[in-house]
Amino acid sequence: MPAAVRFGVNYTPSVGWFHHWLDFDLDAVRADLDSIAALGLDHVRVFPLWPYFQPNRALIRERAVADLVRLADAAAERGLDVNVDGLQGHLSSFDFLPAWTRTWHRRNLFTDPDVLDGQAAYLRTLAAALADRPNFIGMTLGNEVNQFAAGPHPDPDRATGAQIDAWLERMLAACEEGAPGRLHLHAEYDATWYQDDQPFTPAQAARRGAVTAVHSWVFNGTAQRHGRSSVPTEHHAxxxxxxxxxxxxxxxxxxxxQEVGAPAPLIPPEHAAAFTEATVAHALDCPDLWGITWWCSHDVSRQLADFPELEYGLGLLTSERVPKDTARVLADAAAGKPGPAAARTTALVVPADPFARSRCAPGGPVFDAYFRLVADGVRPTTVLDTRAHDQDHLAARGITEVVTPDQVLPTPQGGTRS
Structure with a gap:
């Protein structure tokens, strides 16, 4: 664990969004990175668009890879480390998949041998290109790639949990081959934790890769059910x-x-700073937190069409690189250089069965019990039902009390801050 929690941002270029890779402008990138570094953050997560970098299974564009390295070097000049997401994948409601996996060449992203060969070669190439850069944190396999593996995606690439496990093992190994010893990981959206039929499982998320990544978005039913300033909304991350x-x-x-943001209109712009402050403060109260990486750096320009409305205003800075109140909140938190939090001694029991994950989702009994505990002033963590009586496991985590959801009685607050 680092001596202090790390603070960073998911880099969304102010000019051209992620399409900037088509007309890479290093001066514009440098100006964006200057505006990020001015907030006192220490890292950026960057997103090559997979079909732009590997338009054919046998062609990884050298110029695109060189542009990625130039971005990483520009970040280093400003004291920023870089994490690179490989298989993009899915970003801000758009899918970016190469033509050699779709329509007339339709092949499963997680099981087709040729596709796996192409993916592994691509991830290995990106990692190797950055392996000698001191500011290279490591690779994330892709952004929320689990959304391709099940509904509600309109055209999912179905796979079993065992097939996904094999896919994760191979892709993480490719990253390690390209850049040995770096922090390589995978990252999914919260269906991994909440959706019973999602083949990307919590066990994979918490056991494969160097760290566990979580992405917190309160438009998943949390803010709709409980309101913008409720205990569940402000503590969801x-x-x-x-x-x-x-x-x-x-x-x-x-x-x-690795991702958390303040989505309008559920979090109105005038309340975004308060939401950011509360979310960050509560996340910092979690022991073993590696870092917080806000979504996102810059607003999407209104010159670009067809984004969901909320995507245009998620930036800490405007598309003109002007910091918002949310940026100042995150900058203040980063300046505080918070260290590790104290252990959480009360654990709420959760089902180990991956087909019971919906119990942990908004509206589920685990979710509701957790936030009743929080509303009563408890700092809970969680433990699997299969480990709830394992004294060695509990002691290693500093847990001294174990409770089940049915033991947590409703409170007058109803889980909402008064």
């Missing part, structure tokens, strides 16, 4: 961090809050 720990084999496994 912390909940995912602590929920993930139930499945980890390493009692001190680091957890990276």
């Amino acid at each position: 912390a909940y995912l961090v602590e929920l993930s720990k139930a499945w980890a084999d390493d009692p001190r496994r680091p957890v990276w809050l």
Whole structure:
């Protein structure tokens, strides 16, 4: 674990969004990175678009890879480390998949041998290109690639849990081959934790890769059910961090809050700073937190069409690189250089059965019980039902009390801050 929690941002270029790779402008990138570094953040997560970098299974564009390296070097000049997402994949409601996997060449992203060969070669190439850069953190396999594996995606690439496990093992190995010893990981959206039929499982998230990544978005039913300033809404990110720990084999496994943002209109712009402050404060109260990486750096320009409305205003900075109040909140938190939080001694029991994950989702009994505990002033974590009586496991995590959801009685607050 680092001496202090790391603070960063998911880099969304202010000019051209992620399409900037088509007309890469290093001066514009440098100006964006200057505006990020001015906030006192220490890292960026960057997103090559897979079909732009590997338009043919046998062609990985050298110029595109060189542009990625130039971006990483520009970040280093500004004191910023870089994590690179490989298989993009899915971003801001758009899918970016190469033509050699779709329509007339339709092949499963997770099981087709030729596709796997192409993916592994691509990830290995990106990792190797950055392996000698001191500011290279490591690879994330892709952004929320689990959304391709099940509904509600309109055209999913179905796979079993065992097939996904094999896919994760091979792709993480390709990253390690390209850049040995770096922090390589995978990251999914919260269906991994909440959706019963999702083949990307909590156990995979908490056991494969160097750290566990969680992505927290309160438009998943949390803010709709409970309101913008409720305990569940303001503690949702912390909940995912602590929920993930139930499945980890390493009692001190680091957890990276790799995506979290303030989505309008559920979080109105005038309340975004308060939401950011509360979310960050509660996440920092989670032990073994590797870092917080906000979504996102810059607003999407209104010159670009067809984005969901909320995507245009998620930036810490405007598309003119002007910091918002949310940027100042995150900058203040980063300046505080918070260290590790104290252990959480009360654990709520969660089902180990992956087909019972919906119990942990908004509206489920685990979710509701967790936030009743929080509303009563408890700092809960979670433990699998299969480990609830394992004294060695509990002691290793500092847990002294175990409760089940049916033991947590409703409170007058109803889980909402008064």
